Amino acid sequence: GAGVSQSPRYKVTKRGQDVALRCDPISGHVSLYWYRQALGQGPEFLTYFNYEAQQDKSGLPNDRFSAERPEGSISTLTIQRTEQRDSAMYRCASSLEVGANEKLFFGSGTQLSVL
Amino acid sequence: GQNIDQPTEMTATEGAIVQINCTYQTSGFNGLFWYQQHAGEAPTFLSYNVLDGLEEKGRFSSFLSRSKGYSYLLLKELQMKDSASYLCAVKNQGGKLIFGQGTELSVKP
Numbered sequence: 001g002a003g004v005s006q007s008p009r010y011k012v013t014k015r016g017q018d019v020a021l022r023c024d025p026i027s028g029h030v031s032l033y034w035y036r037q038a039l040g041q042g043p044e045f046l047t048y049f050n051y052e053a054q055q056d057k058s059g060l061p062n063d064r065f066s067a068e069r070p071e072g073s074i075s076t077l078t079i080q081r082t083e084q085r086d087s088a089m090y091r092c093a094s095s096l097e098v099g100a101n102e103k104l105f106f107g108s109g110t111q112l113s114v115l
Numbered sequence: 116g117q118n119i120d121q122p123t124e125m126t127a128t129e130g131a132i133v134q135i136n137c138t139y140q141t142s143g144f145n146g147l148f149w150y151q152q153h154a155g156e157a158p159t160f161l162s163y164n165v166l167d168g169l170e171e172k173g174r175f176s177s178f179l180s181r182s183k184g185y186s187y188l189l190l191k192e193l194q195m196k197d198s199a200s201y202l203c204a205v206k207n208q209g210g211k212l213i214f215g216q217g218t219e220l221s222v223k224p
Contacts, residue, residue, distance in 0.1 A: 033212065042202050042214035043158065056211050091157065100145040100165060100206055106157035 002026075004107035006092050012113045013082055021077045021110045023092030031095040032075050033104060034067055036088045043091055049075060050098045082114045117141045119215035121203050126221045127193055135188045135201050135218045143208030149177050149188045150202040152217065158202055161188070190220075198222045 005024040013019050025032050031050050035043035045059040052072040060066070064082075069075040079086055091109040095102035118140045127133040139147070146165040150158040164170055164179035164186060176189040188201055200217040207213070 031210070035214075040217075040219075042200075042204075042217045045211060045213055048211065050210070056209060058211070098210070100210075101163050103148065103160035103163065104150075104158075104212065106159070108157055 004092055004094050004105050006090075006107040006110050008110060009108065010111045010113075012115065014115050015083060016081055018078065018080045019082055019112065021079075021090050021092075021112070023075045023077070023094075023107060025073065025075070025092070025094030026096075026105055029094035029096050029105075030072075030098055031102065032069060033093045033095075034075070034077050035091045035093065037091055037109070038088050046077070079112075082112075084114050087112055087114045117205060117207060117211075117213045119203055119205055119213060121201075121215045121218045123216065124219040124221070126223060127190075129193055129195060129222055129224050131193050132189065132191050133193060133220065135190075135203075135220065137186045137188070137203035137215060139184050139186070139203070139205045139215075141184075141205050141207050141213075144181060145206040145208050145210070147177075147179055147186050148204040148206070148212070149175075149186075150204060150214075152200045152202060154199070161201075193222050195222050195224065 033048040034046040037043045047057040049069040064080045067077045089109045093104035093106040121137045149161040152158040162177040202217045203215040
């Protein structure tokens, strides 16, 4: 696709439900990052992948959060047993190569609201 | 661990020059990025520095001093459309990219 695509754009769920957020990176992009961003704050690192391998998941807040990228393209961030504090904008970003200077292209994000 | 500090907000006048500072501490350094984020939009790439010195790109320049753990973004000939949040981000040797809290820049006429 032309850009990084995230779905759904908005997700409202009840506390205790599981949610799955999808990211479709730019075609051919090797690296994929997940961030969470609160209003007025910078993006908070969650996890990232090179190809299908999860390289670093140190930013996942707890074991309710998980991510996968089984075929090295589309990625899913899953939050189990959601809590109100999980409400935030979840952003995905991808880069063409694995390299220090590779810039990230961000998607429009999924705005998650947990009631 | 990693820590990035930048001012929360700044105000400047249209046509002026503004410098946004960023200091960082990181376990292994593999480059520093600046991103721009307009309200309600996704961040977009502005610049990348990995060696000491100044990188100039049009009205925007970015400087890095690795020994001081310091960078700045310089915006010249400010325009109203430059009102946005400016995010400093550092990549460590493992490839993890960490962002600062962002500096909200307001450009006044």
